[in-house]
Amino acid sequence: MQKRHVRSNLRIVLFPVVIFTVIGIGLYIFKKKTAPKHFEPSYYTEETPALLQVPHSIYRVVRSKSMSSTDFPDASCRKRKESCPATILITGENRTFGEGVAKAMLISPRPNNKSNGLVGTSRETNTQFGNDLFDGGYTYQVQSNCLNSSPPSMDNYIDVACVEGLPLWRMSYSEINNELYKVLISYFLFLFQAYDFQNSSTKGFNVNIGYNSTYRVRSPDQELNPNVVRVQKAENMITNGFLQFLRGPSTKMILESVSETPFLKFEYPDFDQPAMMVILYVWMIHQLFPVFLQSLVYEKQQKLRMMMAMHGLGNEAYWMIMYLYFLVISILYICAYLVAGTLAGLPIFIKNSVSVQFTFYFVFMNLQISMSFLLSPLFKRAKGASVFGVFMVFGTGLLGAFLFRSWVQDPSINRIWIMALEVYPGFALYRGIDELEDYGKGAAKARTFGIQWRHLKDNTSGMREVLIIMTFTWLVFVLIAYCVDNISSLRSRLSFLTKSQMNTSSSSNSDMEPNMFVQMEKEDITLERKKVEQLQNGPNSLYSAICYDLKKIYPGRDGNPDKYAVKGAHLALPRGECFGMLGPNGAGKTTFISMMNGLLEPTSGTASIEGLDLRNQMHMIHTIMGVCPQHDLIWDTLTGREHLRFYGRLKNLSGSSLTKAVDDSLRGVDLLQDGNKLAGKYSGGMKRKLSVAIALIGNPKIVYLDEPSTGLDPASKNKLWEVILEAKKDRTIILTTHSMEEAERLCDRIGIFADGGFQCLGSSDELKSRYGGSYILTITTTPEIIEEVQGVIEGFCPGATRTYCLSGTQKFELPKTNIKKSEIFGAVKLAKKRFPIQTWGVTETTLEDVFIKVAVEADSSIV
C-alpha cells in the first residue's frame, strides 16, 4: 500500500539535498570572494602573541595573619584598581644570582602602556596559547614598577594595565610549594609565577618553572588533565632575564609570538540575525508534519481507512503500518538532510557528533509522527489539515526565533517555564537545533569539536533537556493518540454493555419504542421473524447471516426528535443466497447495511455472520467480509492490480495464490489489460468494476454490494452480473439497488425496505403474484375526454383503479379476479368506436409496480 507515494516520497527525501546544494554553492561562491588574495588560495595561518598568565588584581596574593611570610604586599592595595603587585616566588642555591636574574627579567617602566610591551592576560583559556586575547579581560604589561604608568586604558580596543612584578626570595622550592598550596587552597588566590634556579650561575642556567595548573581540559578518554597554559612566555622571560643579567639590557631574547600550522581559513557568513539558519533548519525538519497529518486525514476523508477496516485491517495494524511508513520516510529524510548538510560544509553538521545529531532528529521525528496521529481526528478535510500544518511549521520557526530564543537566553526567566514551553514539539526542535548551531559555530571558530555525548552529561545542557522532554512528550502523545483513536470503539463496547444489561433486565424493550412502530405485520415478514427466532436457539450450518431484531435510533439534535432509522429487522440468509434490498430514499437501507458491516453500532438487536456476533466479534467478521460501497473508495495513486494485491493480502492471500486471485479478479471484471494503470485514471465504470473485484477477492463469506452496476454500460453491466452470479455460488451476497432489472437478474430473494423495516420478502415472482394480482392498462387519448375514458374503463371492469393520469395518458389497475385479458381487448375495441384512441397496451404487474405499491402503502400507514 505504501508504494503509492513513491514519487512524492522521493521528492520529500530529496528536498534537503536541493536546499543544501543551493546553500553549498552559495557558500562556495562566498568563500571564493572572501579568500585573501595574498595567501595561498584558501589556506591560512594565524599568529598568536606569546602571553603570560597573570592573575586578575583581586586574585593576587596579599599579606594576611594566617600566613607566615610577611613580605607579601599589603591588602590595602586591593582598594586601588589594579595596583596589587603580581608576586613571583624564586629560589635557588645562589640568592644574589637569582634575585639579579629575576630583576632583569621584568621590563623597565613604560609610561604610555603601549601594546608593544604586552606580555600577560588574566583571561582564562583552555588552549595553550589563548588566542582569544582580544576577547575581554585585562591585558597586562608586567614591569619592575608602575609608579609613572597611566591608569588602565584602551589601546587598540584592548584594556591595558600595568602590573608590578614582585620577586620574593624563598629558601627552598618546598617552601614555595607550601605557600603555593596554602594560597591556592585556603584563599583561592594565585601567585603569579615561581622559579627555582637550582644550581644556576653565570656559567650555566638550569631552571624549574612553577605555573598555574588549575586550568584543565578533558582528554579524549574524558579525564580532566591540567592544561599547560602559557608557559612558553614564562620560560622566555626568565631566559631573557638571564641574558640581560649577563650581557646588560641591550641584549634581548624576546619570544614575540607563536604560529600555528596552516589551516583552511574560512569564516562562515553570519546569517544569524535573527537565527536565520536555525529557522531554515527548523522548517526543513518540521516540514514533514503537514505531510503526515494530511496523509492521515486524507485516508479518513476518503473513507479509505474505513474501507481497509471493513476488509479486516484492525486499528492496531493500521497504526503500526502508518507509523512505520512515516518513520521510514523520516529516517531517509534525516539521512539525506545530514549527508547533504555535511557535503555543503555547514559547521552544524561537520562539527557536531553525528550520533548526537541523528538521535536528536530521530526522537523528534517520532514525536512529530505521534503529533500527527494525535491531531488528525480534529480534521475532516485533508486540505484543512495541510494548511494548518504548514502554518504551524512556519509559525514555529518564526516564534522560535523571535520569542522563544530570547526567553531561553534570558536568565531572569525561570527554567521551568522554558521546559514547559519545550513540551510543544516545535520549540523543543528549535532549542535543539539552536544548541547544535551554537556548538557547531563555536567549534568552527575555535577549530575544535562541537557537541559530543559527554556534553549531555552536564545537567545544564539544553540538548539533554530537550531530548528528555521530547522522549517524554512522544510517549504521552502516542498514548493519548491511541486512546483518542480507540475512543469510539471503547464507547461502543461500553454502550453494548449497558444494552445487554437492558436486554437481560427486560425480555422485551417494545415499551421503549414509540406507538408508530406498532403496525400490522405482513405474513411473509412474520414468517421470517419466526424463522429467525427459531434459529436463535442454536447455530445452523445452512444460514450464513441471521439478523435478530436490528434497530437503529439516531439521537435527535438541535431540539429535533430521535430518528428511528431501522425499527427492527429480522432476516435469515442461507449460504449461497443473493438477497436484494430495494427501497425508497431514506427508508433505512444504508443504515441497515452499515450496521451489518460494522460501520454503525446497532442501538439494539444483533446479527450473526457465520456464527460470529456482530456486537463483539466484528474484527473477525471483517476478515470474512467483502464490501463494495456506494461510492468508490480507492487510491488514485495505486494501480488496479496494487489495490487487489493489497486487499488480497488483508484476506491472508500470498504468493502464487495471491497472484492468481488478482489475475482472476481482473479478468472477471474485464480489467486485465488496465490492471497496471493508475486507478485515478480509470473511468467511472472501471472504478466501479474495481470496487466489485475488491469486494469479491479473497473468497469472503459474506459480501455487501451497494448499487454495484451504477454507471456501467449495458455490456459491462451484463459482464459484471455474470461475475456476481458466479461469485454467489459459495457465499452470501446482500445487494442494494434501484435497478429492478438488476434485482430480478441477480437476487434469489428480494426485500422491500420502507419506513425503517422490511415490508415484504420473497422471490421476484412471488412478490409480483402476491402484490400485483392485476393487469395494467395504459391508454392515451386527447386530454378533453379523459373523464369519459375513465367512465368506460370502470364500466367494463368494476374495481378498476386509475393509478396515473397526465395529458391524456392514463394507467388503470384491473384486478385479475374481475376480468380476463381477452375481455380487456374486446372492451378496448368497443371503446375505439366511441372515441379516438391514440395508443393503448396491457401488461402484467412488474417488480417496479410492486415496489411503488409497497412503498406507497408503507408511507400511508405511518400514523
Ligand SMILES: Nc1ncnc2c1ncn2[C@@H]1O[C@H](COP(=O)(O)OP(=O)(O)OP(=O)(O)O)[C@@H](O)[C@H]1O
Ligand atoms: N447520522 C444520522 N443522523 C440522523 N439521522 C440519520 C443519519 N443517517 C441517516 N439518517 C436518517 O435515517 C433515515 C434512513 O437513512 P438511510 O441513509 O439509511 O436511508 P437509505 O434507505 O439508505 O436512503 P438512500 O436510498 O437515499 O441512500 C433517513 O431519514 C435519514 O435522514
